[in-house]
Amino acid sequence: MHPRLAVLACLCLVVAGCSGGAPGGEPRTVNPALAETPTASPTPDASDLPPGVSEARVDLQTLLATHQSALSDRSLTHDLDRRYVTPNGTVRAHVVERTRADPIRLYRTTTVEGDWGANVATVGGNRSVWRNDTLTVQRFDGDAASVVVDTEVPSRRGYDATGASTLADLLGPYTLAYDGTVTRDGQTLHRLTLGDVREPSVPLRRNLTVSVFVTPSGIVDAATVRYRTTEFGPTVWVTAQFGLSNVSATTVPRPAWVDAALAERENSSRRR
Template identity: 35%
Template sequence: MRKAILVGLFAAALVLAGCNGFALGGDETPARTVTPAAVPTDEPTPTAVSRLAPGLTGQGVTDAFALGEAHASVLDDTSYSLHEEFAVEYANGTAYNRGSTDARLAANDSRYYVRQNASGLLFGGGAFTRKIWSNGERVLVADTTNNNTSYDSPSSVEGEPVRPREALSLDPTKRQQLYAYLGSVETRVTGTETRNGTTLHRVESTTVTNPAAFEIQWMNPRDLSLVAFVDSRGLVHEYRLNYTASLDGTPVDVRRHVRYTNLGNTTVERPSWYDAAIANVSTPTTTAG
């Protein structure tokens, strides 16, 4: 298989386009009478529900797919920075899996620089760092394990350089996570706040409707808290997910925190390790497709 550039440290197991339904009123029809009294002929007018963003109303998320697509559409058309932290830890603080991702991407992911760190028992107690850079024409990768760094310029089985967008094996917009998470809980809008002149709606989870969306290597997710901040375009500026689960019968705390910043103001520069990578990648490494 062709080498996957961005390591999938943990991702949602399901892609859901579900929605949290709500009723606008009953469907009963007033009984007809034989008295002279006037009988209503018009059905009650449903109470209007305000639309705050695609897939989001004042009552909560009604279409997780629409919201996720709107979120991704905003990011596709601009540069942005992504910061993500995640952890799966035992009660004594020992990490089964802990890491972070920092990414700077130009519009349409034409150029990017991504750095991922990971450590914990999942990696044998060691630490791993992957850095990937693209100028829109070629891709360079630097992998560091236990202070040893190797470089790569991935190519297809035909020997052709991998296209920069294809090298991003995970979608940095994280639309699929949003489908899965927001489509698997009941939500409500609990308020607003202003950041850099933009009004954000605070969306909080209330009840998990599909636990399977939160089960990766672990089971029985519980005590879940999900908070997201959404603007009127549908862009999810930030979301925080926390819950407890069981890993091989032992309780673990699962946390994920994702933020998008510097929209339209993110630059992608050549990394300091560029020359070392070029010097060590005179012949592209062929990877399976």
């Protein structure tokens, strides 16, 4: 699917992770929460800012298009980690989506924990998906896997190989503002923060904080959104973290259940 800036109907926010090393100044290992305080750097010239970013405004669509284009032919891992915690510290749900992708294959796992899991997980529970250019194999909660044969050349963007769609869902409801640069391990990252806390598209969210870290070439390295809400009934604090890692160094696994499902499909075809 093309990058979109509208938030999903139930909630599709984004995950924790770290950023992976790659040559040419691309993402290195970075904790989205940036536990260690990075060193602030002077604001660069406008010509040095990532595409879609200026001191006056942030064009998220342009930024995410750049992110997708820069990563579409590379292997990578991206994670989305969402926690829903009551004011007394009880974790009502913890949803983790991990995607490992290269130009040919993609493997995504979703794990859901907590009694709210079915309400906040868009897939409704634990799920695994493996695909290549012609086949999609998936299973839910350990059940027998199903095989889908793509009848047309698949659009891998529909499976969000680069994380651009995940970031669009996470950041789309908010107005972002440029907030200078930070330096970590010798790498310059541009920081974006919440530009307007009076967001009409998310009226039930309070105490919003948004932090986004972008490489000079326009790759979103990490993002964190946190807020208090009554969207799900009782008040909870939602923390969603996105992280990019192992750029150009990710191996996409092929689980045994994928081979078993393909073998069963072949046997069924022969019996017909």
